[in-house]
Amino acid sequence: MSNIDWSTVFEWSTLLKCFIVGGLICVIGQILIDKTKLTSARILVTFVTAGVILGGLGIYKYLVDFAGAGATVPLTGFGYNLAKGAIEGVKTSGFLGAFTGGIKNAAGGIAAAIFFGYIASLIAKPKMKKQ
Amino acid sequence: MEKIGKQTIKFTNLPTIVDTASIVGPKEAEGPLAKYFDKCLEDEFWGEKSWEKAESKILKETVYSVIKKSTLPISSIDYCFAGDLLNQCISSSFGLRDSNIPFIGIFGACSTFVEGLGLGSIFIDGNAANNVICAASSHFCSAEKQFRFPLELGNQRPQSSQWTVTGAGAAILSSSGTGPFITHFTPGRIIDMGIKDANNMGAAMAPAALDTLITHLTDTGRKPSYYDAIITGDLGHVGKEILIELAKTKGYNIKSNYNDCGVLIFDKNKQDTHAGGSGCACCGTVFSGYLFNMLQSKKYKKILLIATGALMNSTSTQQGESIPGIAHAVSIEI
Amino acid sequence: MQPIETTKKYQEYVDKKSPNSPILKNCFNAFWVGGLICTIGQIIMQICKARGLDEATSGTIVSIILIALSAFLTSLNIFNKIGKFAGAGSLVPITGFANSIVAPSIEYKSEGYVMGVGSKMFTIAGPVLVFGISSSIIVGIFYLIFNAQGIILS
Missing domain, CATH: 3.40.47.40 (Stage V sporulation protein AD)
Structure with a gap:
């Protein structure tokens, strides 16, 4: 780790942009929760689909360039990643790529969530919610 | 009977x-x-x-x-x-x-x-x-x-x-004993006022409680003041307020002797339970614990217990159905 | 107040009587927790890049680490406390997606590993994959039709 330049890792302007954009995307979600009574599953679906559409239209890319993880960590970023993969897939392998590209790009996240979910079920026990 | x-x-x-x-x-x-x-x-x-x-x-x-x-x-x-x-x-x-x-x-x-x-x-x-x-x-x-x-x-x-x-x-x-006695039973009708929000059961069930309350009072010729306490099952804080106001519009003032098991069982501010308790055990435990004690110690001599229920399940909610409510009342006296 | 006879009037009355969520407080909490989670992601990303990894690989590593962290906190019964406090702040980032897979896995353990864990794991996150993947395929097909006439179908 000694060869890492920590000043580029903790570059404050990048982190600030990421913090603000990521926070604002979550605020949109919070307003949806409080104003529309949508369940959390519907909120997640809305964000992923919005990310796919904005990604497909080429709009979301600008947000990713500007805010980095502030745009890729929210679920809209997951959707963007799927759309980007599908388009890249089409570019490299045509029609088939529309089917393989999206998941290929998001494979790490999906596989990790399933794997850790299974591991968690082996070690953890259901617990009471206190509040 | x-x-x-x-x-x-x-x-x-x-x-x-x-x-x-x-x-x-x-x-x-x-x-x-x-x-x-x-x-x-x-x-x-x-x-x-x-x-x-x-x-x-x-x-x-x-x-x-x-x-x-x-x-x-x-x-x-x-x-x-x-x-x-x-x-x-x-x-x-x-x-x-x-x-x-x-x-x-x-x-x-x-x-x-x-x-x-x-x-x-x-x-x-x-x-x-x-x-x-x-x-x-x-x-x-x-x-x-x-x-x-x-x-x-x-x-x-x-x-x-x-x-x-x-x-x-x-x-x-x-069949034998010295009381408290169950004197009347008023089974309720199913009342659906179109509430669909499964997170607002009190509002969905309050009209059923109102219907059973008024029917019971009409059938027996009693006034709300006949009872030392009128207690509903699990309307919670939201449903309780609604029932008081709805009863008032029909000419019944129940504010002074009315309460709800869901309101009684939790301390809203300390326990963060939001609108209060619910569930079969809400009315069951509050009656078996608190209210029965009040009757035995003669602090209450006549109570009307109106348990409320929301007759829905998760499938009906997903299919967009509204929530039908029901309320059954028993009059208990010593 | 007049007696309420119609369901429409009752719905309006109930909406007025029901307590509202403290939306300003919720939004503030969602903002800083959500922002913080993204910032942690950005720091991981920068470290990966500083070590010479490309953009896509770094992004995948960020997702996997945040998902692992969320799974860990869910197992310890801590994530639901964060979720109650932050609302969308912990739901909208990829941590919320991970939580929605891990939570039912733990809860349905009592119904066995195949029909409990294996199948109920997707009760909340399943729709995310269905709609996310389906819409990305549609995006790919649209791209093929409008922008890539030169490419031969394989």
């Missing part, structure tokens, strides 16, 4: 409530009524492997506890009326499968406890039984799992949502 008015049964050989028992979970034990319950659990599993098994055990132990308190031999119990919220009422049937007491499973959602008291009273007044048990249970964790979300999910509960009471209440009714 005879039917009076539109839908009220007036008993003649008055059934006595011989004794009651209640077991509650840790959260209820932190609430304002803790000292009235027979047993407070330290954890929601109670040594079992699943929430469902825990709920069965709570119901079973409550039933055995009320038999023990009454000093009646178990063989003298003619029937047991019991119900809960889990699919096909498994908490009651699994809890009582080794008891050898003839079992009549009932479902009235959260109104089950009073439905049981009413049906048990009819059996006793009609000489079909000498002693019956009426019981009902619910469990926060099994109810969340079945109706809402897994407990580990990091979601926010809306302000109007209610907290399912963990516990069970049971009462033994008998």
